[in-house]
Amino acid sequence: MPNRNFLIPLSIALGLFPVVPPVMGQALLPRTLQLDGTQLEQQGLFLAEEAAQLARFQQFELALARAELAAQLAPNAPQAWGILGSLYLQSKELPKGIAALERARSLDPENHVVMFALGSAYFQQQNYREAINSLQAGLKIQPDVPGALFDLGNAYYMTREYQEAIAQYERAVAQDDKFWPAINNIGLVEYEQGDINAAIRQWETALSIDSEAAEPMLAIAVATYAQGNRERGLALGEEALRIDPRYGEIDFLVENLWGSRLLEDTKKFLDTPRIQATLAQFMDVTPHNHSH
Numbered sequence: 001m002p003n004r005n006f007l008i009p010l011s012i013a014l015g016l017f018p019v020v021p022p023v024m025g026q027a028l029l030p031r032t033l034q035l036d037g038t039q040l041e042q043q044g045l046f047l048a049e050e051a052a053q054l055a056r057f058q059q060f061e062l063a064l065a066r067a068e069l070a071a072q073l074a075p076n077a078p079q080a081w082g083i084l085g086s087l088y089l090q091s092k093e094l095p096k097g098i099a100a101l102e103r104a105r106s107l108d109p110e111n112h113v114v115m116f117a118l119g120s121a122y123f124q125q126q127n128y129r130e131a132i133n134s135l136q137a138g139l140k141i142q143p144d145v146p147g148a149l150f151d152l153g154n155a156y157y158m159t160r161e162y163q164e165a166i167a168q169y170e171r172a173v174a175q176d177d178k179f180w181p182a183i184n185n186i187g188l189v190e191y192e193q194g195d196i197n198a199a200i201r202q203w204e205t206a207l208s209i210d211s212e213a214a215e216p217m218l219a220i221a222v223a224t225y226a227q228g229n230r231e232r233g234l235a236l237g238e239e240a241l242r243i244d245p246r247y248g249e250i251d252f253l254v255e256n257l258w259g260s261r262l263l264e265d266t267k268k269f270l271d272t273p274r275i276q277a278t279l280a281q282f283m284d285v286t287p288h289n290h291s292h
Contacts, residue, residue, distance in 0.1 A: 010055065010086050044074025048083050055083075060090055071100070078108035086117060094125050112142035119151050123158075131155040146172040150182050154257060162189050180206040184216045185257065192259040196223050214244035215256065218266075225272075226265045237269060238278045245282040248275070 047070035054063035067084040074080045085100030098121045104114045115138025122131035135152040139145065153168035166189055172182040187202030200223050203216035218240035225233025246252045248270060253263060269275060 010090055041074040041077060044070045044072070044080055045077060046070075047073065048077070048080045051083050051087065055087060055090075060087060063087055064091060076107060078104045078111065078114070081107065082111070082114055082117070085114075085121075089117070089121055089124070094121060097121050098125070110141055112138040112145075112148075114138075115141070116145070116148045116151070119148065119155070123151060123155055126158075128155045128158045132159070144171070144175050146176045146179050146182070149175070150179070150185075153182065153185060157185065157189060157257065162193060165189055178209055180209040180213060180216070183209070184213075184219070187216065187219060188257060188259055188262065191219075191223065191262045194261070196227060199223060212243055214240045214247050217243070218247045219258075219262065222262065222266045222269045225269050233269070234272065234274050237275055241275070241278050241282070245279065248279045248282075 047066045051063040051067040051070060054060075054066065064084075064087045067080065067087050070077075070080040071084045081100045081104035085097045085104060088094075088097030088100055091097075098118065101114055101118045101121060105111070105118065108114065115134050119131045119135035119138065122128070122134060132152065132155045135148055135155065139148055139152070142148075149168050149172035153165045153172065156162075156165035156168060166186055169182040169186045169189075172179055183202050184206040187199040187206070190196075190199035190202060200220055203220045203223075206216040207213055207220070218237060221233045221235075221237035221240055223233075224236065241248050250263065250267065250270075253266060258266065270279070
């Protein structure tokens with residue numbers, strides 16, 4: 001499970017920002033040449049709801065086309081802009097996504113989901129200060145949302161405000177004690193601060209929640225190996241990479257917020273002949289696909 005929680009932006013399209021269905025059943029009026037503003041808005045809301053449905057079925061290109069038209073037909077409907085913004089983010093079109101979500105926020109300034117989506121969008125843009133501002137604004141309206149607290153912790157982590165990051169991760173876990181990615185990321189912070197034993201304890205806790213979680217498993221492997229217990233580290237590393245070989249790619253680890261100290265130790269670990277042999281098995285079995 002990646003450490004950056006991008007479920008929140010897309011969840012706008014999946015129902016957290018519900019579209020009010022058109023009052024009239026006949027949203028499409030093929031014989032009407034002159035549609036008034038109300039009818040246009042109803043048609044826009046109809047298309048927005050259709051876009052949300054398509055997004056639920058992973059039909060993102062079709063969804064985006066309808067969402068763009070929905071925002072044109074119903075320019076004062078925050079739902080239309082919220083769905084459009086979330087779909088732009090799904091398509092990695094960050095500037096367009098942020099612009100659409102900012103429009104949704106201007107139309108509905110008390111909508112916490114839009115704030116959370118903007119926080120995730122600004123995070124993806126590496127604008128961590130704006131991410132923090134947006135997430136905090138959303139949490140003032142709707143406090144104690146684990147995913148938003150997790151995102152806020154990640155933003156503080158990226159600005160090296162480590163104690164604030166840990167505080168937000170702990171708040172997320174207080175809301176959901178099975179939310180192991182937040183526990184995992186406390187371990188990332190501890191490792192960057194040089195407390196390897198504390199980091200290992202966090203990762204072991206995460207692994208006790210999900211015994212098949214490759215990320216904390218590999219992190220323990222790297223830390224254990226770095227501390228000199230090489231046999232245990234290598235065995236655990238092999239197991240982690242069998243579960244998810246993507247964790248053998250440094251770029252993937254960077255995406256998952258592994259810090260410079262942990263990455264340095266991981267590179268040494270991945271370069272060992274035994275781990276290289278393990279990774280080679282996966283490259284032989286399956287084509288290496290960087291798109292996932």
